[in-house]
Every structure is written in C-alpha cells, then in structure tokens.
Amino acid sequence: MLRLSELKLPLDHSPEAIEAVILKRLRIPPSQLINHRLVKRSIDARRHERIQFIYSADVKVRGEAALLKRHAGNQKIRKAPDTRYYPVAQAPTDFPQVETQRPVVVGAGPCGYFAALLLAQMGFKPLLLERGQSIKKRTLETFAFWRGQRPFNPDSNAQFGEGGAGTFSDGKLYSQVSDPEHYGRKVLEELVASGANPEILTVHRPHIGTYKLATVVRGMRARIEELGGEIRFETRVDELLLRRDLDHSRTGKPLQVVGLKLADGSTISSRHVLFALGHSARDSFAMLERVGVKLEAKPFSVGLRIEHPQPLIDRARWGPMVGHPQLGHAEYKLVHHARNGRSVYSFCMCPGGVVVGATSQADCVVTNGMSQHTRNERNANSALVVNLEHQDLCSYERWPGDPLAGVALQRDLERRAFQLGGGGYCAPAQRQEDFQAGRPTTCLGEVIPSYLPGITLVDLNQMLPAPLIEALREALPAFARRLPGYEHPDAVLTGVETRTSSPVRIPRDNSFESLNTTGLIPAGEGAGYAGGILSAGIDGIRAAEALAKQLVVAQSSA
Structure with a gap:
C-alpha cells in the first residue's frame, strides 16, 4: 500500500x-x-474564499515498487505504515494459578478501560475497580445534580464513575502525543468496535459527544466481560497495601504491592496493580503519599x-462559506504569550456545547x-487558562517541593468560586467587557450562559491571582485580532477552570513501574502521563503491555 497525503x-x-486526484498525483x-x-x-480554512478538504489515502496499485522509485523524494507519496496492533504477550491457558497474580486495574476512565480491555484480549482476566457508578446511574445522578434535583455525590459525579471525566465532555479524540507505534489507531478502532461512529477513523479532529460516549463505554464494558474480565462499580480503593522489601537489591525498590483495602473494609490480594486514576483523585494522591509511594508536583494551568x-465563531472561521453543510460548527485553538x-491558551473548546459543573468535592465549584455529537446548542465555549509558576504555589506548600501543593491551590480556588457563586453550586460569572474594565457585572447582554445549576454575576478579578488576571486581560484582545468578534462585550466568562490536567505525577521507570514500588504501574491522566481521551487510552495500552510482560515472568516463576 502507498500513503498519499495532502490531496x-x-x-x-x-x-x-477522490479517485481522480489520486490518479493525477500518481500519474x-x-x-x-x-x-x-x-x-x-x-479542513483548510486559511483562505475563506477557498476552503478545501485535505485528504490522506492508502492506495493499492499494480507496480508499486516502480511507482515508489519514480516518485522517490516526494514526501506526499510514501510506503503506507503498518497500523495493525500486535499483542506483546499471551496469558497461559491456565492463568492465573496464583490468586495474587491476577492483575487489578483501578479506575474506569479511558486509561483504565483500555488497559483492562488489552489485558482481557491477551487472556489475563483483569479485575477493574471503579469508585463511581455505572454509566446509566452516573448520568442520571449527575444531570439531576446539575438541575438541582439531587445532592452532590462525592463518589459519582462529572469526574468519577464509569467512563471517567471525559464522559461529560465533547469526547475529543485527538492528541499531540508522539505515537510511533500507531496505538492511537488501535484506540479509535476499539471505540468503533464498541459503538462509535466509523467517521472517527478518518476525520482530522474526531469527537464522539456525551450521549454517544455513554453507548461506547457500555460497549467496552461488555467486551471486557465477554473476555473474562470483571468490573466492580461503587468500589472505592481506600489504601494501597504494601510490604517493605528489606532486601531490595534486585529491584532497587523498597516497597512491594501486596493488595488493596476497599472502603467497605475488605481487601483484595494482588502483586500487580495498575493505577489509572483521574486527574481529580485527590484522596488517592494523599493516600499514596501517606503509604510512601513517590509523588512529584507537575505543571498545570x-x-x-x-x-x-x-454563529459568531462560525463567521470568524468560515467567512462567506458559513452555513455550508459540509462544514458544521467551527472550532478554534488560540495561544497568547x-x-x-x-x-x-484555549483548552477543551466545545462547539455548540454547554458549560457544566465538574466538581468532585463538596462546597467547590x-x-x-460538554457537547453532544450534533453540537447544536446556541453557544460555543472554551476554557481560557494560564500556566502556573512556582511562585503561585509557594504559599500552598507544606515543605519545599510539596507534591500536593497544586491540589491545595486548586481546592482554594474552587472554594472561592463556590463562595462567590453564593452557594448552591452556582458559578460566578461576568460579561467580558466588565471583566476587562474591572467592574462587577449587574446584568447580562446577548449571550445567555448555559451553566447549571446557574450563575451569579460578580467581579471575577477578585478570584484568580493577579498575574493570571493580567495575562487574560491582555490575551482577549489579542485573540480578537485572530478571530474577529472574539472580544464580544457580552461574551460570558464563568469560573473557575482548574482541572485542565493533573497537578501530580506518579513517576515511573522504563518498565512503567513506580520508581519505588514494585508491582505498581501508574498510568493515565491522574498519574501525569496523559491529557485527554486519546492519550489516556494510548497510555492505558502501553501500561497494560508492561503489566502483561510482568505477569508472564511472574507466572513462569510461580
């Protein structure tokens, strides 16, 4: 096969x-x-009067070798890469002989689900533990909380539960991570096999949408269970059980995983635990620090x-082609130094979406x-976030280099937002013109905010650290120069956005194992190695492969 690009x-x-342009390219x-x-x-929309589709295609031809030789040096015609997935291990038919060798995956977000699926496909029959509810129960409860019909549930909400935080999002499936093994293709193919629209295999910036994601998540669960895996919901891990290894000359690691203690007091024995925590698993981070697992602070925004x-964003991006049926609603990505x-920078931009409450802790906002697959809500929304520096974290450190200082800062900002919102999980909000002028907003204009349970009009300048406010005020007119209309006076700013990524990293070695704990494989967004559904799924696959190799070695020596 040949790979042709930029058609x-x-x-x-x-x-x-499409066939005609292929023939023309190859001559x-x-x-x-x-x-x-x-x-x-x-889509190439750099010239509004001439918006184009840009395709890549894999082509099978007669006389491939001669064609490659004729087009040598043309980077738009090359040998197609092999994107098929090849398992790295296979469980023995009698696996497991020893109960403690059964792998346990903690967390049913995209990282945990892909890790469990890969382990199940290789025959290792994993046990997957999730503190939150199954997707149907979780969705009903979360939407009821947003509408003020149910109280906040700290164990099952927009962050915790089957599918992870990405379930209530636009379901974006693109990433900037390096992927030479084409694991991203494996992720997309498994999502399609679980119920996603096949178009995600070809569109440049694919997304699934919240309601469709729920169907896909249920499909993945069914496939894991069909392969012998087991999934337990509403099962919170309260402690990682460790044994101190007095003679750790072989591993160089003083701690060894021996099991897990659950919230109901029961325990599970295992020497192979994959921690696929979400970026909001603050109690788990604190627990890992308490039992001695090495943690470190990680940059976030x-x-x-x-x-x-x-429609304003559509006009700015599509120009006179706005409304063309092939274009749909426009997205944007903006950065200002x-x-x-x-x-x-803009983050998690949701065309035709809504702003939602995503707290995982009581009395925080x-x-x-979030967008549905159709992206047909009236507003476009995006996070506008600013990088934090060490000076922002100093007052939150318990000691120099405190790995949980970022968690403390997040919590402080979220409590401020709750208080500014007046309680009841309402969010503080402000018109953009008022934000720039440093005055409280007293009434809304053209833009009606979508956030539920509701908003309280305030002055957001008192919520974030001064350097962040200064940078945001400078960035907004700069963005308007690139995206006409962006500085709309009635655009609504809502606070606070703190969960862009994990503030903690659980460092691991080349075998994906914790630096000081044998048998613990930290993976995904909460461990500091991913930033979205696709990258979390990729990291879940890599972590599962590392664990599978360990299991084969452990089984052979049992």
Missing part, C-alpha cells in the same frame, strides 16, 4: 473526485489502481471558561465544557 479538493467535490491510468481507503480528512454565540511571561 486537496473543494468542499462540493463529487465522490469520484497512472485507472487500470493500474486496485483500490483506495481514506485515512484522514481535514487554571483559568475561566468563555461562552460566545456559536503575555508580557508578564505567562502563556494563555469547577467548570468544564
């Missing part, structure tokens, strides 16, 4: 045009082309969420964005 066609091209007659398969489709009318040294 350009107008928005209104016919289906036959071959139709008889030489056997078949082709689209592998990527993106905080800020606000901004809402504009979706402020004069005070901070970087302001956290914002996030």
Whole structure:
C-alpha cells in the first residue's frame, strides 16, 4: 500500500473526485489502481474564499515498487505504515494459578478501560475497580445534580464513575502525543468496535459527544466481560497495601504491592496493580503519599471558561462559506504569550456545547465544557487558562517541593468560586467587557450562559491571582485580532477552570513501574502521563503491555 497525503479538493467535490486526484498525483491510468481507503480528512480554512478538504489515502496499485522509485523524494507519496496492533504477550491457558497474580486495574476512565480491555484480549482476566457508578446511574445522578434535583455525590459525579471525566465532555479524540507505534489507531478502532461512529477513523479532529460516549463505554464494558474480565462499580480503593522489601537489591525498590483495602473494609490480594486514576483523585494522591509511594508536583494551568454565540465563531472561521453543510460548527485553538511571561491558551473548546459543573468535592465549584455529537446548542465555549509558576504555589506548600501543593491551590480556588457563586453550586460569572474594565457585572447582554445549576454575576478579578488576571486581560484582545468578534462585550466568562490536567505525577521507570514500588504501574491522566481521551487510552495500552510482560515472568516463576 502507498500513503498519499495532502490531496486537496473543494468542499462540493463529487465522490469520484477522490479517485481522480489520486490518479493525477500518481500519474497512472485507472487500470493500474486496485483500490483506495481514506485515512484522514481535514479542513483548510486559511483562505475563506477557498476552503478545501485535505485528504490522506492508502492506495493499492499494480507496480508499486516502480511507482515508489519514480516518485522517490516526494514526501506526499510514501510506503503506507503498518497500523495493525500486535499483542506483546499471551496469558497461559491456565492463568492465573496464583490468586495474587491476577492483575487489578483501578479506575474506569479511558486509561483504565483500555488497559483492562488489552489485558482481557491477551487472556489475563483483569479485575477493574471503579469508585463511581455505572454509566446509566452516573448520568442520571449527575444531570439531576446539575438541575438541582439531587445532592452532590462525592463518589459519582462529572469526574468519577464509569467512563471517567471525559464522559461529560465533547469526547475529543485527538492528541499531540508522539505515537510511533500507531496505538492511537488501535484506540479509535476499539471505540468503533464498541459503538462509535466509523467517521472517527478518518476525520482530522474526531469527537464522539456525551450521549454517544455513554453507548461506547457500555460497549467496552461488555467486551471486557465477554473476555473474562470483571468490573466492580461503587468500589472505592481506600489504601494501597504494601510490604517493605528489606532486601531490595534486585529491584532497587523498597516497597512491594501486596493488595488493596476497599472502603467497605475488605481487601483484595494482588502483586500487580495498575493505577489509572483521574486527574481529580485527590484522596488517592494523599493516600499514596501517606503509604510512601513517590509523588512529584507537575505543571498545570487554571483559568475561566468563555461562552460566545456559536454563529459568531462560525463567521470568524468560515467567512462567506458559513452555513455550508459540509462544514458544521467551527472550532478554534488560540495561544497568547503575555508580557508578564505567562502563556494563555484555549483548552477543551466545545462547539455548540454547554458549560457544566465538574466538581468532585463538596462546597467547590469547577467548570468544564460538554457537547453532544450534533453540537447544536446556541453557544460555543472554551476554557481560557494560564500556566502556573512556582511562585503561585509557594504559599500552598507544606515543605519545599510539596507534591500536593497544586491540589491545595486548586481546592482554594474552587472554594472561592463556590463562595462567590453564593452557594448552591452556582458559578460566578461576568460579561467580558466588565471583566476587562474591572467592574462587577449587574446584568447580562446577548449571550445567555448555559451553566447549571446557574450563575451569579460578580467581579471575577477578585478570584484568580493577579498575574493570571493580567495575562487574560491582555490575551482577549489579542485573540480578537485572530478571530474577529472574539472580544464580544457580552461574551460570558464563568469560573473557575482548574482541572485542565493533573497537578501530580506518579513517576515511573522504563518498565512503567513506580520508581519505588514494585508491582505498581501508574498510568493515565491522574498519574501525569496523559491529557485527554486519546492519550489516556494510548497510555492505558502501553501500561497494560508492561503489566502483561510482568505477569508472564511472574507466572513462569510461580
């Protein structure tokens, strides 16, 4: 197969045009082309008067070797990569002979689910533990909380429960992580096999949407269980049980995992635990620190969420082509480097979406964005966040280098937001024009905020540290120069956005194992190694492979 890239066609091209542009690129007659398969489709909107589709395709031809030689040096024509997945291990048919060798995965977010699926596909029959509820119960309870119909549940909410934090999001499936093994393709193919739309295999910036994600999550659960895996919901891990290894000359690690203690007081024995925590598992971070697992602080960002009318964003991105049926609602990605040294950037942009309450702790307010697959709500929303520096964390450190200082800062900002919102989980909000002028907002304009349970109009300048406010104020007009209309006076800013990524990293070695704890494999977003559904799924696969190799060695020596 050959991989052809940058095949350009107008928005209104016919289906036959793809084959025609392939033939033109290769300079071959139709008889030489056997078949082709689209592998990527993106949109080039740099020139509003000439928006185009950009395709990549895998092409099977007669005389491939001669064609490659003829087009040598053309980077747009090359050998197609092999994106098939090859398992690294296979469990013995009688696995497990020893109960403590059964792998346990903690956390049913994308990292945990992909790790469990891979382990199950290799025959290791994993046990998956999730503190929150199954997707149906979790969705009903979370939506009822947003509507003020049920109290907040600290163990099952927008952060915790089957599917993880990404379940209540736009379901974005793209990432900037390096992926030479093409594990991202494996993630997308497994999502399609579990119920996702096959279009995610080809579109440049695929997304699933909240309601569709629920279907996909249930499909993944069923496949894990069919392969012998076991999933237990509403099962919180309260302690990682460790044994101190007095003679650790072989491993160099003073601690060894021996099991888990659950919230109901029961224990599970295992010497192989994969911790796929979410970025909001603060009690788990504190527990790991308490039992001696090595942690370290990790950089992250905080800020606000901004809402504009979706048609404004569409006009800014598509120009005169706005409304074209092939385009749909527009997205954006913006970055500004402020004069005070901070970087302001858009994050988790949700076209045609809503702003939602994403706290995982009582009496705190956290914002996030969510879209359905249709992206048909009236507003576009995105986080606008600013990087934190050490000076922002100093007052939250219990000692120099405190790994949980970021958690303390997040909690403080979220409690401030709760108080500014007046309680009841209402969020503090402000018109953009008032935010820039440093005055409280007294009434809304054209943009009606979507956040539930509701908003309270305030002055957000008193909520975030001064350097972050300064950087945000500078960035907004800079963004408007790139995206006309962005500085709409009635655009609504809602606070606070703190869960951009984990503030903690659980460092691991080249075998994916904790630096000081044998048998513990930290993975995913909460461990500091991912930042979204796709990258978390990729890290789950890699972590599962590392664990599978350990299990094969342990089984052979049992």
